[in-house]
Amino acid sequence: xxxxxxxxxxxxxxxxxxxxxxxxxxxxxxxxxxxxxxxxxxxxxxxxxxxxxxxxxxxxxxxxxxxxxxxxxxxxxxxxxxxxxxxxxxxxxxxxxxxxxxxxxxxxxxxxxxxxxxxxxxxxxxxxxxxxxxxxxxxxxxxxxxxxxxxxxxxxxxxxxxxxxxxxxxxxxxxxxxxx
Amino acid sequence: xxxxxxxxxxxxxxxxxxxxxxxxxxxxxxxxxxxxxxxxxxxxxxxxxxxxxxxxxxxxxxxxxxxxxxxxxxxxxxxxxxxxxxxxxxxxxxxxxxxxxxxxxxxxxxxxxxxxxxxxxx
Numbered sequence: 698x699x700x701x702x703x704x705x706x707x708x709x710x711x712x713x714x715x716x717x718x719x720x721x722x723x724x725x726x727x728x729x730x731x732x733x734x735x736x737x738x739x740x741x742x743x744x745x746x747x748x749x750x751x752x753x754x755x756x757x758x759x760x761x762x763x764x765x766x767x768x769x770x771x772x773x774x775x776x777x778x779x780x781x782x783x784x785x786x787x788x789x790x791x792x793x794x795x796x797x798x799x800x801x802x803x804x805x806x807x808x809x810x811x812x813x814x815x816x817x818x819x820x821x822x823x824x825x826x827x828x829x830x831x832x833x834x835x836x837x838x839x840x841x842x843x844x845x846x847x848x849x850x851x852x853x854x855x856x857x858x859x860x861x862x863x864x865x866x867x868x869x870x871x872x873x874x875x876x877x
Numbered sequence: 878x879x880x881x882x883x884x885x886x887x888x889x890x891x892x893x894x895x896x897x898x899x900x901x902x903x904x905x906x907x908x909x910x911x912x913x914x915x916x917x918x919x920x921x922x923x924x925x926x927x928x929x930x931x932x933x934x935x936x937x938x939x940x941x942x943x944x945x946x947x948x949x950x951x952x953x954x955x956x957x958x959x960x961x962x963x964x965x966x967x968x969x970x971x972x973x974x975x976x977x978x979x980x981x982x983x984x985x986x987x988x989x990x991x992x993x994x995x996x997x998x999x
Binding site for chain 2: 752753766767768770821822828835836837838843
């Protein structure tokens, strides 16, 4: 019987140079979560954290992170095997929607002293520490691709993009890094 | 590049994240089936499109995804304010308006090409 093997869209890619390192993020569980006010508390409890209510904030606990995307929208990123989808779907209060986007998205970690410059080659955001402090996240754009940007550390960013755009984003960032 | 204040994200953000969605504060008729073709045309197609202070809908498309409203000057392109969808139409003060007026002495470059037609000279 034939076996289908899932290949990471950025399998075996490496980039490093000019103060920028790009690393593909291994497979993760991802949930696109929409919820009304009544459901927020229960959903947070189900995955062991409090869903951030302030614009652009993230909360991480253990292997699970919740990123504020919009007033009623969060992106949940968790390690494989956390089964956050089942946990969230057990919530009984409020109105919400849990959509697993595990393999729709993939991510790249951009780090190094020139990480901000490499990102700003395609992203018009102010990425200074005052405007975009560590722990902040936001949906924005890099070149023509929509991404979710999440600052992990002063010089390290998690760039979440759609799988089909990942080749474009990777090449954009590595080209941008060369002139950073 | 313009910086647009998103009332949901509470930040001034680059315009490429946003998308203009046309005139704001247009109420959909509740008796859609009963209105005449002329009334429907007025609701559906006819927009003010005037020179000066305009009320517009915008969407933070590549961001929080929300629709909101903005008060803007259609010649200088400057924003006076943005506010959440569903909020009553605000009244910009004289000071607000003066701050976004285009330069008084307009050079030929920022004079619209149909200026003569607008003034009725031709």
